[in-house]
Amino acid sequence: MRTHFIQKFKENDKRIISYYIGGNLSSNQCLLFLNGLxxxxxxxxxxxxxxxxxxxxxxxxxxxxxxGDSVEKREEEFKFDDIVDDIKTILDEEVSDKLYVIGYSVGGMLALWLSYKFQDSVNGLILLNSGSKTSIYANKMIRGLLTLIEDGANLKSIFMLIYPWFHSQEYLENMDMDNFVLQKYAEYNGNSKSFRLLIKAIVNRPDLSVILDNILIPTFVLSSEHDIIFPLPYQQEIQAKIKNCKHELLLNSSHASYIENHGEVNRFIERALKDMTNR
Incomplete structure (x- = not known):
């Protein structure tokens, strides 16, 4: 089954943001998916x-x-807050009523800040393999990534080193499309200078742990048993600090659960949405 999307663009004096809409375009309920890095x-x-x-x-x-197809006009540094503000301008144009935000990995960090800063605009939050901070492994990996980009390393070669960290051994053993997938990674992040600016903005993000107590919307968190990027204690912190929060642990799963365990993850998201809409 093919999935059809309409690509749109939002432009200001600093950048052009590319985004895609699909699903039921006549619905007054919107799911915003915020992906990883x-x-x-x-x-x-x-x-x-x-x-x-x-x-x-x-x-x-x-x-x-x-x-992707988003373009930095000036290739100058921007902040984590700027990413969220630009997301909000798109939401103001595309969301007519209910908004539920689904954030994976780094996208979950953006979702936390979005839900804190624009809480009146978000009706529910679902976090997959995310947290208010990343593990020491992830911190070292991201800083190494910055160094490699600054040294002019080929992006495909960089992703060859990074890719295995996200997946389980079983998934990697059965993956016969490594070159295809890695090439897509490199093409999506094709402008190394802009990609470096994005990484720096994420590294220099605000301390998200201090805002968790102020997020009051219904929140659902899914952890993976073998996630070394956002280990289980990081989701447990969210559950402890966000008052209206439910948490589930997915056994025998890696950081990329929404790919490897998509059936279970989709059912988790569906249950969360039904719970929030029935309140």
Missing amino acids: YTGHTAWIKQQRYPYFRDNYKLLFIDYHGV
């Missing part, structure tokens, strides 16, 4: 095809600053 809307293919999401909600996906 290295891929865009195509990474959510299993969620895009899931009938409950596709038939009941408008689906919205955004290329972050300087990646």
Whole structure:
């Protein structure tokens, strides 16, 4: 089954932001999917095809600053806050009523800040393999990534080193499309200068742990048993600090649960949405 999306652009004096809408365009309920650091809307293919999401909600996906088809006009530094503010301008145009934000990995960090800063605009928050901070492994990996980009390393070679960190051994053993996937990663992040600016903005993000107590909207958090990027204690912190929060642990899963365990993840998201809409 093919999933059709309309690509749109939002422009200001600093950048052009590319985004995609699909699903049920006549719905007054919108699901905003905020992806991880290295891929865009195509990474959510299993969620895009899931009938409950596709038939009941408008689906919205955004290329972050300087990646995918988004373009930085000046290639100057920007802040984590700027990413969230630009997301909000798109939401103001595309969301007519209810908004539920689904954030994966780094996208979950953006979702936390968005839900804190514009709480009146968000009706519910779902976090997948995310947290208010990353593990020491992830911190070292990201800083190493910055160094490699600054030294002019080939992006495909960089992703060859990074890619295995996200997946389980079983998934990697059965993956016969490494070159295809890695090439897509490199193409999506093709402008190394802009990609570096995006990474720096994420590294220099605000301390998200101090805002958790102020997030009052319904929140659902999914952890993976073998996630070394955002280990289980990081989601438990969110559950402890956000008052209206529920948490589930996915056994035998890695950081990329929404790909490897998409059936279980999709059902988790569906349960969360039904819980929030029935309140």
